[in-house]
Amino acid sequence: MMSLRLFSILLAAVVSGAQGWGYYGCNEELVGPLYARSLGASSYYGLFTTARFARLHGISGWSPRIGDPNPWLQIDLMKKHRIRAVATQGAFNSWDWVTRYMLLYGDRVDSWTPFYQQGHNATFFGNVNDSAVVRHDLHYHFTARYIRIVPLAWNPRGKIGLRLGIYGCPYTSNILYFDGDDAISYRFQRGASQSLWDVFAFSFKTEEKDGLLLHTEGSQGDYVTLELQGAHLLLHMSLGSSPIQPRPGHTTVSAGGVLNDLSWHYVRVDRYGREANLTLDGYVHRFVLNGDFERLNLENEIFIGGLVGAARKNLAYRHNFRGCIENVIYNRINIAEMAVQRHSRITFEGNVAFRCLDPVPHPINFGGPHNFVQVPGFPRRGRLAVSFRFRTWDLTGLLLFSRLGDGLGHVELMLSEGQVNVSIAQTGRKKLQFAAGYRLNDGFWHEVNFVAQENHAVISIDDVEGAEVRVSYPLLIRTGTSYFFGGCPKPASRWGCHSNQTAFHGCMELLKVDGQLVNLTLVEFRKLGYFAEVLFDTCGITDRCSPNMCEHDGRCYQSWDDFICYCELTGYKGVTCHEPLYKESCEAYRLSGKYSGNYTIDPDGSGPLKPFVVYCDIRENRAWTVVRHDRLWTTRVTGSSMDRPFLGAIQYWNASWEEVSALANASQHCEQWIEFSCYNSRLLNTAGGYPYSFWIGRNEEQHFYWGGSQPGIQRCACGLDQSCIDPALHCNCDADQPQWRTDKGLLTFVDHLPVTQVVIGDTNRSSSEAQFFLRPLRCYGDRNSWNTISFRTGAALRFPPIRANHSLDVSFYFRTSAPSGVFLENMGGPFCQWRRPYVRVELNTSRDVVFAFDIGNGDENLTVHSDDFEFNDDEWHLVRAEINVKQARLRVDHRPWVLRPMPLQTYIWLEYDQPLYVGSAELKRRPFVGCLRAMRLNGVTLNLEGRANASEGTFPNCTGHCTHPRFPCFHGGRCVERYSYYTCDCDLTAFDGPYCNHDIGGFFETGTWMRYNLQSALRSAAQEFSHMLSRPVPGYEPGYIPGYDTPGYVPGYHGPGYRLPDYPRPGRPVPGYRGPVYNVTGEEVSFSFSTSSAPAVLLYVSSFVRDYMAVLIKEDGTLQLRYQLGTSPYVYQLTTRPVTDGQPHSVNITRVYRNLFIQVDYFPLTEQKFSLLVDSQLDSPKALYLGRVMETGVIDPEIQRYNTPGFSGCLSGVRFNNVAPLKTHFRTPRPMTAELAEAMRVQGELSESNCGAMPRLVSEVPPELDPWYLPPDFPYYHDDGWIAILLGFLVAFLLLGLVGMLVLFYLQNHRYKGSYHTNEPKATHDSHPGGKAPLPPSGPAQAPAPTPAPTQVPTPAPAPASGPGPRDQNLPQILEESRSE
Template sequence: MLTIDGDEASAVRTNTPIQITTGGTYHFGGYFLQTQASPSQRSFQGCMQLIRVDDHLADLTAVERGMLGAFENVSLDMCTIIDRCLPNHCEHGGRCTQTWDIFSCSCDGTGYTGATCHTSLYEQSCEAYKHLGKYSDVYWIDPDGSGPLGPFRVFCNMTEDKVWTTVVNNLPAQTAVSGSSRDRRTVLQLNYSATMEQISAITDGADHCEQHITYTCRSSRLLNTPDGTPYTWWVGRGNEKHFYWGGSGPGVQKCSCGIEHNCINPKHHCNCDADQKQWREDSGLLVYKDHLPVSEVAVGDTNRPGSEAKLTVGPLHCHGDRSYWNAASFNTPTSYLHFSTFRAETSADISFYFKTSAPHGVFLENLGNTDFIRLELKSPNVVTFSFDVGNGPVELNVHSSTPLNDDQWHRVSAERNVKEAVLQLDQQYRQVRAAPAQGHTRLELYSQLYVGAAGGQRGFLGCIRSLKMNGVTLDLEERAKVTPGVKPGCSGHCTSFGMYCRNGGKCVEKYNGYSCDCSNTAYDGPFCTKDVGAYFEAGTLVRYNLMPEVTSSVSSMDGKDFAQSLNTDMNLTREVVTFSFSTSSTPSILLYISSRIHDYMAVVLRRNGSLQLRYNIGGLLEPFTVDLDQRNLANGQPHSVNITRIEREIHVQLDHYPSVSYTLPEASDTQFNLVKTLFLGKVFETGPIDPVLIEKYNTPGFVGCLSRVQFNSIAPLKTALRSQLAVSVSHQGKLVESNCGASPLTVSPMSANTDPWHLEGGADFPFNEERVVPDGLNRNSTIIGGIIAVVIFTILCTLVFLIRYMFRHKGTYHTNESKGAERSESADTAIISAEPNFTETIEENKKEWFI
C-alpha cells in the first residue's frame, strides 16, 4: 500500500499472503549505478525526515557518526532547501518557478517582459505611438511604464495635429430617466474601459481633456437656476459633486446657454430650467480636467406627469503628453539638475531620450557609500551603464554603428534587477549581463540623483527628455527653470522627426514637439499622408487662377512686352504635375493649364481609354503630343500620374511603371510663358485654346474621381475643397470630397519588360494621332487580325514560289530586258532609261536575289 499525506494512493489486495524479502541495505536519495546520466539527474534533491524502515525510526545520528550506514553530500539534522520564490521577485503578476539553484519568472499575459516582468511591453501614450510613425487605431498604453498601473486599451486619433486619446464608457446614448425626484434621485453609474487610477494618469499628463454631456428634457428641470437647489448633479474624479453643466465652469451654476446668454427663457441659466412641455436640450463640453471623468450622474426631476429626460455622456478625450516632451537643455559642461535619491534596491529601470553634438558626457549618476549607478556617453559611438551593489563594479556597453553625437534623438533604456542587467540603445543595440549566483543584490544609494555633471565628471552638453525612473517621470522643465546653466525645453525636434512629414510636408518646430505643415501639399493629416480627393459629376470643373488679373491697358500690349511686364514666375522652365484619377467614362480632359498666349499643357483621356499629354510651347507649329500609355485606363481603378518638365526634357511616370523620358523638338521654346489658369475636369476659357481639345474631349466633361492634384507648390483641388474664402479658386457644378484616390489598385502590377504595351522610346515629332489604332477599335481584335493577315501572306508566298519552280522548265522563259531596249545602245542604257529610280534603288539595296 502506498500512502501520500495520509491518503491511500494505491493498494494491491489479494487473498493469498505475499512475502516480500529485502536485502540488508537501503539507499535513500539515489543509488549511483554506472550510468551516463549525471548525479543531479539520477538523485533526489530536497529534504527527508522521520525515515522509518520496518516500522523502526532510522537513527540518523548513528549514520552521522559513522556507526551505521554511510552518506555523501548530505547535510544531516538540517534542511537546506531555499525557497527562491519567497520573497517573490516576479513583478506585475508574473508567475515564479524555481529549480534547486535559480528561479525564473513567466510573464505571459501580464503586459510586461524581462527577467522579473519589470518592463512594460507598451508605449506610455498615444503621443509616443504617433512618433513611432503609427496611425489612428486602438492601442495598449502604459502611462507609468514599470509602475504599479497596468496597461489598458484606448483609441488613438491621429488625424489632426493634436493626438487625441479616447476612453469610452458604458452608458448608452439617450438613456431615458423616469420616476426620479429630489428626495429619491436616479443615479446612473458610468464604467470606463480603464480604472480611475489609469484614467488619472492620462488626465494628469495631458494638456487638455474634455467630455461632452447632454441633458434632453421635457418638463424636467436640470440645475433649477438661477437660485434654486439643483435637481441634477454629476460626480467626477475624487467623488466630488459638481453643480455646473457642459459649456460652463466650476463654481458657476449654469449651462452653456447661460454663459452665452441665449437660453430659451432669459430668466433661467439652462434651457431645461424653463420647465417647458416641448423637448429642450442643454449640452456642452466639460473641460476642467481635474474633475474628469464623469463617474455618475444623479437626476432628480422626472416624477411629475409628462416629465421625461434623456442623458448622454460621451467618451473622455484628452490630447498631449507633457511627460513625453518634458525636456531640459544643458548648455555648459558643469550644468546639472539634482533630484531626491533614487530608491531602487532590488529593481531599477531608467529610460530617456537624448541628443547632443558633444563626443562624451555623463547623463546621470547616483552614489552610495560604495554602491553607485551611472549612465554615460563614453564616446561618440558608445553608451555605458555601470553600477555596483557590493560585488564590485559592473559595466555594460552598447556600440552604435553610427555616431551618436549627430544632434538626433536617441533612446536609452537600462534595467537592473536581482537576475540580470540590460542596456538598450534605440531599441536596436542591446547587451545583457547575468547577475552573480551568490553575493549582494540590494542597491543602496544615499546621495542626490544628479542629471548632468556631478562630482567632477565630464558633464553632458545637449538635451535630455522624457526621463523616467521606475515608471516616474522626472520634471526636468520645472527644475530647469530655477537652475543656472540649464534651460527648460529643447528645440530641434525636426532634425529627428522631420522625416515623418511626407509628400513635401514641412516640419514645424514647437516648444514641446513638432507638427507637419501640409498647406503647400495635396495631402492632409498629421503626417501629410491623407489623400485629398473629390468626385466630379458631368459638367463639374475646378478653376484655379495662376496669374492675377491685369488691366485692359496692360493686356493690350503685344505678347513680348506683355511677358516682360509680368512677374517672371509666370514664365516657367520647369513644372511638376502630379495627380491620381479613376473613371469609367471617356473621353475627357483631366487637367489643362492655359496661358495668356497660345502656350498650354493638357492631359486628356482619349476615347479608347489611353492617356495623352499635349504641350504647346512657343516655336511649335502644332502641339507636341505623346500617348503615354496604350492601355485602357478608364477601368474604374485609381491611376497615378507624375509629369516633370525641365526645359525640353519631359519625364513621365504612370502608376508603378518606370519613368519614361521624352524630348521637345529643338524648335520649341524652353519657357511655358504667361501661365494663366489651371482647369480640372473641364475647360471653360475665353482666351486662346486648342480647338481639338474642345471638339474631342471637353464634352460632357470628366466623370470620376481626382485626388492628390499638385502643380508645383499649388494644390488646386485641396484649395477648392478646404479654403472657403480663397479668391484664386472656384468651381462649377457639384464637387463632393471623397477618399477615392486612396483606394488600392486592384489590377496586378506588371513589370516594364513584360508589359506588352510598354513603349521603350519617346514619340516622334510631329506625332500623327491617326497612325495609332483609331478610337473605339478593340485592341484584341486588331492583334488577332494582324496575326491572321501574316499567316495568309506566308501561305500565298509559299504557293507562288512552288508555282514558279514547277513551270520554270516548261520551255518558255522570260528576259529582264526593259522596254525600248531595241532602241538603246546597250543593255545598261536600256535599264537606266526605263527605270529612272534604278540608281537610287541600287544604293538602298546592295543585295541580289535569285529565284
C-alpha cells in the first residue's frame, strides 16, 4: 500500500510538472543557436578567443586576458528559460581548460544568484583535457535569462579556455508582485472541492523574513497554509478533525533557511492520502500527515499573497507577503496565468503588479581567505562616518579598517562573538574599545552606522531607536585616504592595513564613506579603489543547516563554508551525532565488568530509535534486561464486550513500543509473565471461535494463546497438560463459573514480544469481572552477535539496496584463511557513462582491509595495514567503517582509526538502486571465502543465517571442512581451514602429502648412520640451570599446546579412535614455531622400519649425562626398548616375535613422567610404569642417532653389543618430539643453512624410500592444489540477465545469416549445372543405322506438337566423341549428351 501511494505521488508530480513546468523534452542545447551578441565576457585573449567562440564543439574557445582579476563568461538567452544541465569543454587543440568554476544565474545582468549543488557546494568540477565534454545534470531545474560562468581554477600548464553548453527549454513566466498589502483569491469552478490527491507549486522571491504565501481551508477543519517565518518555509496542513477521532490532524513541516535573499525559490507540495512531499529547491521532505482522514475538503477559494475579505479574521496575525510569486499551480491549474488574464474567478485585493519591482542593492560576496575591498576617502576631515549592511554566519571577521590621517592611529570595526566591536587606537593614548549588537551572525542583513569625531563616538545597529552606543573619550580624529572593507591585503606594509583579525566571510552592500554612497560598479571595473577575491552583484550566503545533517536531533551551528554538530543530551556522539554513546544491551555491560543497576541501552545502535533506561540484573553467566511498565499492578475490568472491548495499553517506562521491540528482537531469549483472573467471565471461549480476550504484541499483531502455551494454538497452560477445570475446555476461565479462576504463565516466543495491549471483552454481564496484570519484560543474550554464515567459492548473498541518506556505518566480524575477498558491495546508477557510485569493504591482501567508495568525487579508499600479523589467520576480526558528509573512517579490531576528512560542502546521498551484495562484489566477482557474523548497517542487523540456504555455497554458522573433514589430517597434522577446501599442515609431523599420510623414509645400507644434534652443551647447561630455578608446571612447559587431542588430530598408528588417557602431554611447539623444544619429563617417539637382519640399533637418543633412550633389534629378531633415567637402565621387551621378516612395522612410544605407553603395529596399547626409584627425567638430551650409534664417551655395553655391524634396512616416519630428522634431510632445500648442516650428519649411502608402506587412504588432491587443474577464468553463474538474451538473439541472427549465405552460394554456383530442358522432340531408336532420328521436313516453322505422355524407352547410346555432325550444329545442345564419356 505504501509503495502504491508513493507511486501515485510521483505520478501526480510528473503529470502536474508536465502541465505547469514543461519537463518533457526539456533538453535543448541553448547556446548554439544564439547570435554572437548574446555571448559576452569580462575580457578576451586574442581575436580568435572572444566570447563568440565559446560554443560547445566550436573551432576555438573563449580565453580571457592574462591578468584579468575577475574573469567571467556571460550568456544572454534572450528570454527566460528553464535550465537543467550545463556542459563544458576546453579550448580546441590547446592546453587551455577550466578545472573548477562557479555557475551564476539571474533575470538581469546586475543581480546574480550562485547555483548550489547538493551539499551547498557552489563549485563545479570542470575538464581534464581540451576535448572531453563534462556535463553536470542539475539536481533541480532553475529559471533564468542570463547565465554567467566564473572560472576558479584552470590547467596550470596553460590558461583559461572554455567552450560552453547549456541545456533546457523555453519557460513561460507569469509573475505576481505583492507589496505587503495586496492579495488575490481563486474561486473553484464547482464550489467546494474534495480530493484524494493534490499538488501545489509556485516560485517566489523576497527580501522579507515573514509573509503568507498561500492559504486555503474548509469547513470541516481542513486547511493548507504555506508561509515564511524567520526566512524559513512552513507548511501547515490538516485533513480535518473530529470529536470521535483520537488523533489530531494538524501537521507542520519546516524547510529551508535564509529564503529572503532575493533569489527565486521553487516550492512544491504533493499529497496522496496521508502521504505527502514538501519540495524546496530540489530538496524533498517526505512525511505522513497526522489524523485518520485521507481526503482534503476545501471551501470555494485559495488565497495567494495574503487574505481577502472576511478570511482575514481566521489568520489575523499573519503578515501579508511582500515580493514576487511566479506560476502558481494548483492541480494543473495555473492561477497566476489566470490572474494575469484577469479571469473572472480571480479576486484582487490592492494593486497587484505583473512584474517584479524588487530593489537591486548590488551586494558584494566576500568568500576568499584574503578578500578585501579598498575604497578611497576624503582625507584630513574631523569627522569619520561609515555605514554599510552585512550578513554572515561567522562569529569573527574584520568589517572595516581605516588608518587615520597625520599618523594619529587607526579605527577597526570587527565582528567578535556575534557582536560588532569598535577599536580606536591613537598614538600615546589608551586604546578605546566598545561593542554593540547581539547575535549578528544569524545570516540576516544588519545595518551598521558608525560616526567618530573629536571626543565622541557612536555606533548603531539596524537603526533601532535608543539602541545606539555612545562613548565620550578624548579623541582626535583626522580621516585617512583609504577604507578597507572585509579584510586587509598582503603585505600589510605596502597597503598600510595592520590588523590581526581574520578576513570577513559574508556579504556587504550599501557601502557609505563620509556620507557618500560608494559606486561599486566603478570598483568592479577597476576605476575606483581596489579589490581581491570578491564577487560583485551577488550574495552567496546559504543555510548549511537546512536540511540538518546532524542526526538524532543534534543541534547544527554553521559558518560561512562549514557546519558543526552539538550532540549533548542526544545519546550520540561523533561529527554528525551518528555514533551511539551507550551499549546495545545489558550483556554488553556485563562483558565490560559492570554490576547490577540502571543503565541506558541503545538496541539499534546508530539507528533512528532513541536510547532508554532499563534495569540490568547482571549475574555470573548472563545479564537480564528488565523493562518495567504501568501495568505491574492488577487492573480490574468490568462492562466490556466483544463489540466494545476494554483496551489495556501497556506503557513501558522510558521507552516506546518500537524501542522495546528492538530490544526483544536483538535478544536471545525474552519472557513476560501474564495472568488473567476471571469471575463469571470467559477468556478464549472455544478453540474454534473468536476469543473474548487476547493480547497484542509486536507490530500490532493479535495473539490468541495465553501464558504458558505456545504460538499457533488457542490454549492456555492448563490446556497443554490437560489440567483445566473443565477437561473439554482449554482454559480455566472458559468454564464461565461464578467463582474466581486463573490462567497464567510465561510468554516466551521472542518474535511476538513485548505485550503492548491486553484486550478484554466478556465482563458486561451481571456480576462478571476480570482482572489481569503483567510482569516486566525480561530478556537476556544477544542473538545478533552470532548471526553467522559461511561462504564457499563463488557464493554471495543479495539484500535490498542501502537506504542510508547522509550517513552509513558498517560493522561486522570476519574469519578467513583466504588472501583476499569482498565482504560487501553496493553500487548505484551511473553518474555518467563511465562512473557509478559505490561503497565496498574488502580484504585486499592478507594484510590490508580496504574501505573504498565513490560518492561523486572519484574513487577513494581507506586502508588499514597490519605489519605484525596477517588478517587471514582464521581468527575473528572486527571491522568498522563509517562515512558521512564530514569524514570517512575505517577501523579493524583495536587498531587506531584511519580517517579521511571530506572536502567542505561534500554531499552524500547513500541510496542505491542495485542490490547489496554480501560475500562478493557485483556479479559475484572477487568472492569472499570464510565466515561473517554480526553484520550491521546503521544499527540494523542483516539476517545472514536466514539467507544461508538462499544461495548455493553458503551455510549457517561458521562451519568449515575441518569440523567434519572428509579425510582427516593424520599423524598429528594440523587441519588448516580454507572454507572452500582445507589443507593439512604437516610441518610438525614426519610425513607429507595432502593429508600427512605419505611416509618419508630412507634405506640404510650396512654401516650407514645418521646423527641429528638436539642441542649444544652450552644450551643444555642453561636449560638445566633454568630447571633448577623454576620447575615448569607438569605438562605445560614452554611451547605446549593445550587441547592436543583436537578434532582433526589422528595419532599415528594408535589404531582407529584411540585417545591417550588424560595425562599431561609432552610439550609441542606452537604453530609456526620451527626451533627445537625439549621436554625432559616426557618423550613422544614414532617410526616405521623394515629389515631382514639382526642385531641392530634402530634409534638412539644420547645425553650429556648417562641418560639415554634406545630402540634396538636383538639377535633373535625381537624388538627391545631401553631407558636410562638416572642410575640403572630400564628394559622393556616390545615384541616376542621376530620383526626381521622384511615387512614394515610401526612403533609408537610415549612417556609422561613414569608412565610409558607403547604400541607396536596394530597390537593393543600397553601401559607400563617406571619404578619410583627411577628418575622421571631424560636429562640434557644431546643427539639422535639412526642406524648406528657413533657416540663418543661411555656407552652402555648392551648398546655396543647390538651396534655392530649396523642397521641394514629401511626407516621411515621417524619423529622424536618435534624433530623429524629424515624429513629434514630429504625435504630441506639445498643448500642447507650452516646451522642445520652442522646439526645433521649422514655417513654412508642413504636413499629416500617409504619402506613399502602404503598410504592410509587414496589421496584426493583439491583442485586448488592440483598443478594440472585449469580453473575457468570467468566462471558462469547464470546471472547475465538481459545481456544473455541479447547475445542469444545476436548469435542466432548471425547463424541464420550464415546459413542463408551458404544457400545463396549453392544456388548461384549450381545455377547452370544439370540437364538443359527444351521442347524439341527427343531422339528415338528405330531401324536406322546409328539410331538417329530423321530430320524434320523443310518448310515453314511448325508449332511443336504436344508433348506425349512419358513412356519407358531404352537409354540412347552415347554420342560419338567427335561431336555433333554438321547437320546438328543448329540444334540445341544437351549438356549431358555433349559430354564425353
